[in-house]
Amino acid sequence: MKTAPTPEVIDRLKKEYPDADTELEWSNPLELLVAVILSAQCTDVRVNQVTDSLFEKYRSAEDYAAAPREELEEDIRPTGFFRNKAKSIQGMARAVIEDHGGEVPRTMPELVALPGVGRKTANVILGNVFGVNEGVVVDTHVKRLSNRLGFTDEENPEKVERDLIPLVGEKDRTLFAHLLIFHGRRICKARKPLCPDCLLNDICPSAEI
DNA sequence: CTCCCGATAT
DNA sequence: ATATCAGGAG
The missing domain is CATH 1.10.340.30 (Hypothetical protein; domain 2)
Known part of the structure; x- marks a missing residue:
């Protein structure tokens, strides 16, 4: 299986979702x-x-x-x-x-x-x-998009994380998860992904246009 | 692997 | 009708 280049994916998603952050509301x-x-x-x-x-x-x-x-x-x-x-x-x-x-x-x-x-x-x-990024947040969205983009073939979240850690610089790891979650919610949805509208469809191994 | 919970989208 | 939603414990 081919794999999309991680830095290119981060760069494109960063421009698409400049405000990507947690959508949970908290103050401590x-x-x-x-x-x-x-x-x-x-x-x-x-x-x-x-x-x-x-x-x-x-x-x-x-x-x-x-x-x-x-x-x-x-x-x-x-x-x-x-x-x-x-x-x-x-x-x-x-x-x-x-x-x-x-x-x-x-x-x-x-x-x-x-x-x-x-x-x-x-x-x-x-x-x-x-601000500690020794690991990568692997939730349902990060796992799904990482599989589709070819970052990993693993299904177990901890194995997915081990594959992602060397692919994403420590400084980008929190942002990386937020970007994949944003994109996963809006475009790369679990059930019916909107590949024709996806800004990664030219480099995604799973894209169906 | 199953269970836990129920609203929503498809 | 069924898959999915910022998972974790037994």
Whole structure:
């Protein structure tokens, strides 16, 4: 399988989406961490609808830890998987209090050790909050576009990440994920990709025009 | 691998 | 009717 040149892809998408950034709304590390946990298998639009009021009610890790489980479940219900997510958020909050003095930790091992936090979520926090780009965020969009563009043949997200790391300079990794996510939502959609409208269709191995 | 959740698009 | 949505745990 051929592969599109990564720098060219980044360059073109950067011009198309100069404002590419997270579309989750947050104002501190804990808020982004909660928003990312809620974002699993859910659109960012819906997450933002929920967090708009959630973040007024829960202002600290202590607030999440102290809440009755069932009440938190109702507060996040529209994001789906609400029982698992409420359990994750409370487990995360308690671990943050117990092990990190109520502050979101800044290293990969510490983040991944939190309940409900995997490499994808950890990479989002490290990149967007702390400017640390040792890894690459591989979510459903980054995985799909990386497969279609020929950056990797792997299906497992962690293997996809290992293939992407040498292809993307550390400085570009956070932007890279945002660019692929923007393009994935608008053009390179999962179900019916709009290849004729895609600015990468001349260098994409999967393009069908 | 399955389960978790439900709104939306196709 | 079914695939998909900023995944992670058991």
